[in-house]
Amino acid sequence: MAFEDELFEEAHLYASREEMESLVLHDDGNTNKSFTFNGRDDNQHHYSLSSPVTVAEIITSDDGDPLELLSSPNENLNSFDSFLEPPSYADAMFRSFDSDHGKQINGHGVVSTSVQSTGFDYLKISVMYPRKEQDVANSSVSGVNTYVTYLITTWTNLPEFNETVSVRRRFSDVVTLSDRLLDSYRGFFLPMRPDKSVVESQVMQKQEFVEQRRIAVEKYLRKLAAHPVIRRSEELRVFLQVQGKLPLVKTTDLASTMLDGAVKLPKQLFGESVIDPSEVVHPARGKDLLRIFKELRQSVTYGWGGTKAPLVEEDKEFMEKRMKLQDFELQLSNVSQQAESLVKAQQDIGETMGRLGLAFVKLTKFETEEAVFNSQKVRAEDMKSVVTSAVKASRLYRELNAQTIKHLDKLHDYLGEMLAVNSAYSDRSNAVLTVQTLESEVSTLNSRIEKLEAVAFKVFGGERSRIQKIEELKEAMRVTDDAKDCAVRVYERIKENNKSELERLDKERHDDFFGMLKGFIVNQAGYAEKMASAWETAANETSGYAQICSSK
């Protein structure tokens, strides 16, 4: 499940909490609440969630909680708000446990802490203020073309940057950046860029969609900034710094490249075109149809991903590592799924506990109002203490869950990493394929030359054209051989990148996962202790009944 989705889930967690916790003891009917996320900033990201609330209300006055919404001041105080005390100093102490994971996750205005700093350099990015723009110049037949831009602000002390800079970029710019990085950094574990999302233009405009996208873009850029090599890349710098139009080459769409390729094909078939060594740096793409076919044929011969032949993937260690990573990915995916279930179960129990508390609040109110006998009043008092604990527990479950989501999010992050790893390994496979294709090309040319040379001794006449042919073939072979050498170098480079990236990944994973485990455990333990304390209060207050009735 994407991080964005979880954020939205969390919004609903907050929504239902607001619904649950703002309960007032008169039958007012409906209250509409609108509140800001991270209200300390002056950003205008308002979520107005109208949650009709009925019957009983208990106002909480928690202002020490960093995740707490700054809801409107409580006007409707009544005797029931004594149910829930404000957070004690102990609460504040407890929160320091989670401080390293406790940063706000709704990013605007709050900067990322995920910095791979080798010392004191930092590169912080935030994506804010989505804005609708109109592209009048390139209006399509259907009318004016509208799109959304985002203000991307960078704070850094890296030498190649200006200290603070803001640019406006649209989503297709992000796609371009991603494509250029993929070209330049083959073999690297590049973060996955956000999806393009095939949706109607109507949906594109919706606030929810725009917000999701904003968050996704921010997360992506921060991941790029966190990568020790990529953060220094020219492409990223240009994207973040250069005002106006993004000066990176756009990837043209496949259809037009196919058309271009189709034009070139006849020349290639007649052996007239020369393979430009620089082109072999990339796997055959849109323009070079012939090479696409050749590489396709090659890969079919050797099986997808399977290797044989001259440049064998002799790196057995690599193959073992690859399999281990695949296994890891499988298990990680499984854990991630179970983590989601766990989070849902925690949410459910918190909610039900809250509703149980609510039901008893109503019952308490009822018994108090209708009390004819003293026994009823006593019962109402007993109920009150249980209600207090139940509502507290419900709130604690919600907080626990919000934290749990943050910690276990690491799992999702690494699933994303695995996609990057797979992509990097594909680069490697493609590079091998290119090399093999060229090698086989060389050997084909070579055998044709040999054949022609052999013929010389038997046939007379046509000698000049034969010699000419041999020269041409020899030239082609030389060029192809050069290209092959180039491809081998590319392959070696990619191998190196893979290796260093894998080391980086292992180390980061080690640190990240230990952090996650610790955070998760401290979180669970801390909240459990608080819940125990809340329930012990109620147990003590009702302990008299345990003495009256003997044990069963």
Added chain:
Amino acid sequence: MITTQRSSTGGGGLQSPRSPSSQPPYLSVSVTDPAKMGNGVQAYISYKVITKTNFPEYQGPEKIVIRRYTDFVWLRDRLFEKYKGIFIPPLPEKSTVEKFRFSAEFIEMRRQALDTFVNRIALHHELQQSEDLRTFLQADEQTMERARSQDTGIFKRKPSDLMQIFRDVQSKVSDVVLGKEKPVEETNPEYEKLKRYIFELEDHLAEAQKHAYRLVKRHRELGQSLADFGKAIKLLGACEGDALGTAFSELGAKSEMLSIKLQREAHHLLMNFEEPLKDYVRAVQSIKGTIAERANAFRQQVELAETIKLKEIDLNKFRLTRSEKMSEAEHEYEELKADSEEATKRFETIVRLMNEEIVRFQEQKTQDMGLAFHEFAKGQARLANGIADAWRSLLPKLEALSSS
């Protein structure tokens, strides 16, 4: 099972006037050892009912009989008939879902509820003297079966039937019969308040019980997801290997252990919190039955009073005309008067009993719920502490592993 201690505090034996022995009178019952009898569709559960008493009407200090659910139902119905005005303790419902009829949990819940049922009767100063109770606790199975089959048929009125009558009282049918426009009901404001209270209380309690039941389910679900999570994390640990792998394995194991704690707490919550709440709901429903009986008795009384008035008019007419019908009419009149007195007495008894019962009921419920709340809070505290301890114990190990 409720011990002798409780029976003496319940004032059970104190009003029994005859015990010759120096020991205070006691009547203690327990319902135990559920056993499945028969096969297929006919299968049912039988229970052992053990009676320990020194009441002179009972045979011997201890008696054991075998009873099934329908026997309990019989007892409840008989008591309901005979002791109008008293809140008869409620019975657990018939199981509607076939699948759960023989599940261990359902059987245990039912056994506990039946045990509570019989004990409440045994502790009630009036109900404990019931002959039907004696039959139930002592008679052999054939006698019991005979008694049970005798009571089927049109004469048997179940509380649900009475509910219908109660509703009819408020309908226009009886009005037409009586020739009146409004239903025949007491105009006692205190009683009105009580009726409203009972009806509203049922709604509130039902809602609370619903959420309590859901909470039990949530505990189970959380337990299950912790188990699954633990298992998955262990597999991931196996993949990782080294210190991190060990850390994952430890976490997974703890998670699985906590899953068990959660299941246990779910059961505790069910038996010690949800079931008492359900019992409370049933008790309130039983009171509604008594309310219906009272309305019935009131109506009868009023009807008879009306009839008598009419009869009086007729009688005076006959007296004046010196008709030969006079003696017959006088005779009828006397009969009616007697009936009317009976009806009035019946009604007044019900009113008196109800007033006593409601006090007792409220006090009893405060006790019952107080205990239930205590068990709830205690259980949750215990669970939370267990969870906290388990996770905390992992921390030093984790520290050691992460630095290695």
